[in-house]
Amino acid sequence: MLEGLPCGRHADPHAGLAPIGLPPLPDTPGSDPRPTLRTLAERTGLHTSTVSRALRRDRASDPTAALVHAAATELGYRPDPLAAGLRSGRTGAIGMVAHSLTDLAQALIHEEVDQYVLAHGYDVLVAATRDDPEAQRKRVELLLSRRVDGLIIADAHRDGAYADWVATLGVPYVLVMRGAPGHPAITVDDELAGRMVADHLADLGHTRMAHLAGPSWSAASYGRAAGFRARLAERGIGLEDDLVEPGGLHATTGRAAMERLLDRRRDFTAVFCASDFVAFGATSALGAAGLRVGDDVALVGYNDLQAATAMDLTSVRTPQDELGRIAAEALLAAIDGCEPQSRTLAPELVVRGSTAGSGAPLADAAGAAR
Amino acid sequence: MLEGLPCGRHADPHAGLAPIGLPPLPDTPGSDPRPTLRTLAERTGLHTSTVSRALRRDRASDPTAALVHAAATELGYRPDPLAAGLRSGRTGAIGMVAHSLTDLAQALIHEEVDQYVLAHGYDVLVAATRDDPEAQRKRVELLLSRRVDGLIIADAHRDGAYADWVATLGVPYVLVMRGAPGHPAITVDDELAGRMVADHLADLGHTRMAHLAGPSWSAASYGRAAGFRARLAERGIGLEDDLVEPGGLHATTGRAAMERLLDRRRDFTAVFCASDFVAFGATSALGAAGLRVGDDVALVGYNDLQAATAMDLTSVRTPQDELGRIAAEALLAAIDGCEPQSRTLAPELVVRGSTAGSGAPLADAAGAAR
DNA sequence: GCCGGACGCGCAACCGTTTGCGTATGGCCC
DNA sequence: GGGCCATACGCAAACGGTTGCGCGTCCGGC
Numbered sequence: 001m002l003e004g005l006p007c008g009r010h011a012d013p014h015a016g017l018a019p020i021g022l023p024p025l026p027d028t029p030g031s032d033p034r035p036t037l038r039t040l041a042e043r044t045g046l047h048t049s050t051v052s053r054a055l056r057r058d059r060a061s062d063p064t065a066a067l068v069h070a071a072a073t074e075l076g077y078r079p080d081p082l083a084a085g086l087r088s089g090r091t092g093a094i095g096m097v098a099h100s101l102t103d104l105a106q107a108l109i110h111e112e113v114d115q116y117v118l119a120h121g122y123d124v125l126v127a128a129t130r131d132d133p134e135a136q137r138k139r140v141e142l143l144l145s146r147r148v149d150g151l152i153i154a155d156a157h158r159d160g161a162y163a164d165w166v167a168t169l170g171v172p173y174v175l176v177m178r179g180a181p182g183h184p185a186i187t188v189d190d191e192l193a194g195r196m197v198a199d200h201l202a203d204l205g206h207t208r209m210a211h212l213a214g215p216s217w218s219a220a221s222y223g224r225a226a227g228f229r230a231r232l233a234e235r236g237i238g239l240e241d242d243l244v245e246p247g248g249l250h251a252t253t254g255r256a257a258m259e260r261l262l263d264r265r266r267d268f269t270a271v272f273c274a275s276d277f278v279a280f281g282a283t284s285a286l287g288a289a290g291l292r293v294g295d296d297v298a299l300v301g302y303n304d305l306q307a308a309t310a311m312d313l314t315s316v317r318t319p320q321d322e323l324g325r326i327a328a329e330a331l332l333a334a335i336d337g338c339e340p341q342s343r344t345l346a347p348e349l350v351v352r353g354s355t356a357g358s359g360a361p362l363a364d365a366a367g368a369a370r
Numbered sequence: 371m372l373e374g375l376p377c378g379r380h381a382d383p384h385a386g387l388a389p390i391g392l393p394p395l396p397d398t399p400g401s402d403p404r405p406t407l408r409t410l411a412e413r414t415g416l417h418t419s420t421v422s423r424a425l426r427r428d429r430a431s432d433p434t435a436a437l438v439h440a441a442a443t444e445l446g447y448r449p450d451p452l453a454a455g456l457r458s459g460r461t462g463a464i465g466m467v468a469h470s471l472t473d474l475a476q477a478l479i480h481e482e483v484d485q486y487v488l489a490h491g492y493d494v495l496v497a498a499t500r501d502d503p504e505a506q507r508k509r510v511e512l513l514l515s516r517r518v519d520g521l522i523i524a525d526a527h528r529d530g531a532y533a534d535w536v537a538t539l540g541v542p543y544v545l546v547m548r549g550a551p552g553h554p555a556i557t558v559d560d561e562l563a564g565r566m567v568a569d570h571l572a573d574l575g576h577t578r579m580a581h582l583a584g585p586s587w588s589a590a591s592y593g594r595a596a597g598f599r600a601r602l603a604e605r606g607i608g609l610e611d612d613l614v615e616p617g618g619l620h621a622t623t624g625r626a627a628m629e630r631l632l633d634r635r636r637d638f639t640a641v642f643c644a645s646d647f648v649a650f651g652a653t654s655a656l657g658a659a660g661l662r663v664g665d666d667v668a669l670v671g672y673n674d675l676q677a678a679t680a681m682d683l684t685s686v687r688t689p690q691d692e693l694g695r696i697a698a699e700a701l702l703a704a705i706d707g708c709e710p711q712s713r714t715l716a717p718e719l720v721v722r723g724s725t726a727g728s729g730a731p732l733a734d735a736a737g738a739a740r
Numbered sequence: 741g742c743c744g745g746a747c748g749c750g751c752a753a754c755c756g757t758t759t760g761c762g763t764a765t766g767g768c769c770c
Numbered sequence: 771g772g773g774c775c776a777t778a779c780g781c782a783a784a785c786g787g788t789t790g791c792g793c794g795t796c797c798g799g800c
Contacts, residue, residue: 083786251680310621453756
């Protein structure tokens with residue numbers, strides 16, 4: 001790959017910081033490269049090691065600590081995580097690997113993780129993998145080469161291979177959102193959520209339902225579908241294979257999935273979607289087919305994002321913020337040497353207008369439509 | 371703030387990584403900490419400096435380079451960016467500061483930036499600021515302390531204070547999406563976009579329009595509104611102040627804004643929204659008020675996200691992916707010493723069903739509704 | 741009054757790479 | 771065949787912190 005020629009003036013090799021006669025220019029004090037431990041040491045008349053310890057309140061007398069801190073704030077000293085990490089092995093950074101931050105659910109988790117660990121002096125390095133195993137390996141290795149102190153994995157796959165590999169890396173880690181057997185994970189009880197949706201729709205009188213499923217490699221998507229199917233079966237209502245369509249997680253994939261489904265069948269009265277965005281896409285496809293959500297067909301989303309409220313979509317609330325916070329908490333604890341504990345959070349069904357109608361006369365409406 | 375006790379067993383100061391007696395076995399050679407330049411040097415009988423140069427193909431004979439590379443791949447050597455950065459000042463990381471990655475437009479830009487710089491050997495460190503000036507300063511400083519080689523600023527404010535400050539930092543930087551006067555920026559011609567929307571709606575016959583505006587501190591949001599208003603004026607159609615409502619960028623804020631607007635007026639026939647999500651929220655509020663998008667009232671979004679396609683929403687396509695890629699390109703060039711060039715990308719109006727009806731009889735419909 | 745231990749601090753060796761400089765070697769030209 | 775330059779490589783000093791170790795001092799206990 002040809003590296004495009006920059007544009008002429010390259011970085012002046014002598015421009016570094018203060019290459020040669022460091023102190024021939026003592027008159028420009030504004031360009032002090034940036035205070036370092038040595039600066040503080042000279043300033044306070046102490047040794048750099050003492051300053052280092054004083055800053056971390058580690059075996060330092062009160063007066064010394066005060067002196068050092070005063071000098072530090074005065075000079076605006078900021079420790080260099082690179083140097084510290086090099087020696088100590090702790091970088092104060094954690095890695096989070098997501099399948100994509102354009103998935104709002106993952107972005108929300110990231111946001112919360114970021115907030116939480118920031119308050120504890122950590123930074124987050126994110127990497128997106130688009131669920132590609134090759135990318136997962138590469139990006140985790142990249143994070144590792146940056147020496148992150150721990151990993152939050154938000155894109156685990158149900159076949160534990162990926163998580164198993166992460167576990168061998170010798171770095172503290174926590175899965176979030178998507179679990180994998182035998183690994184510490186902060187998840188929502190997706191199976192229960194599926195059951196709740198099944199009950200809700202069955203209670204409304206629906207007897208023929210469809211499911212726009214998420215990616216099968218995600219334990220979260222899988223759990224939803226499994227719970228939904230299981231509960232329907234328990235109530236004597238089947239979920240026909242023909243009415244289950246893979247729908248991804250995005251609006252476009254959801255629309256396409258619904259279009260495929262409508263090409264095949266029109267006799268369902270309710271649809272459970274793998275995500276809110278899939279539900280939006282489905283809404284659009286249904287509308288184009290002359291079917292109205294809430295009246296002609298009941299629609300349930302997943303995650304209860306803000307947009308679901310706005311769109312009057314019945315959805316399952318999965319507390320992303322709590323997921324993120326608890327995962328971050330667990331990871332920091334693991335970094336401090338704790339055995340990380342798995343947690344399963346309870347989902348909550350939020351009923352809105354998209355499941356307002358009853359399940360009775362819909363087949364007719366569908367038949368009459370268009 | 372009380373630091374929650376980890377869980378009992380604190381980090382054993384002598385434990386380093388392996389917590390307790392995890393591997394008391396020092397004879398396992400598989401756990402070689404990880405190959406370093408010295409490892410390679412001993413292996414090849416060369417000096418570390420030679421190895422370092424050979425790896426970067428800098429003044430090394432062909433046979434030496436081959437030897438070193440062979441050893442490197444055999445041992446799975448990965449250079450340590452921390453150590454390299456410490457010495458060289460270049461960390462191979464760039465910083466991106468966004469207002470929030472839960473804003474899909476920003477997430478898309480981040481994704482593209484990430485992809486692009488990854489292919490060129492860089493990592494991205496993101497920071498979200500929620501448009502809070504305090505957070506902007508803090509997080510940029512954090513990025514700087516991690517010694518990023520450059521900055522991509524996606525949350526600039528129209529009052530140039532923030533961008534001006536960034537410019538004084540002595541780090542290459544590029545603004546993206548939101549510009550600021552006098553700074554290199556990759557943006558969309560938002561003013562033109564506003565004009566295009568105005569023309570589209572005016573051509574349809576609308577004469578009384580509303581605007582759900584984005585944050586006024588964003589040059590992007592501001593430009594949309596300004597262009598919209600200016601073009602309407604040129605065509606002899608006013609935009610009443612009473613019909614401009616601040617609507618944020620999210621679905622919930624959009625819904626709330628539309629509700630406020632509807633409380634006040636119902637005689638508008640078209641609404642230009644600052645973002646697609648605002649339009650979704652507005653759709654919901656309009657529906658609750660008995661008004662149907664496309665029939666009773668025309669709705670235009672902004673950004674043309676996937677969901678807009680799915681929801682049949684007329685929108686302005688602003689190529690986030692190109693924005694991200696070009697910004698990344700510009701920043702890497704700037705890091706190589708080039709003067710960064712600003713670029714303005716052309717928006718594109720994508721007409722869909724939400725502006726299907728004509729502007730004529732809507733006031734009546736609105737009046738009759740409910 | 742003496743001894744032991746805790747405490748505060750300095751010293752110097754690291755962590756893994758890069759890089760200015762010095763040196764030895766080889767090839768080339770005259 | 772001698773002088774010269776380029777080239778390939780080694781040496782050691784950085785970069786900015788952290789940390790094991792050792793020493794001196796002060797304090798308390800008997």
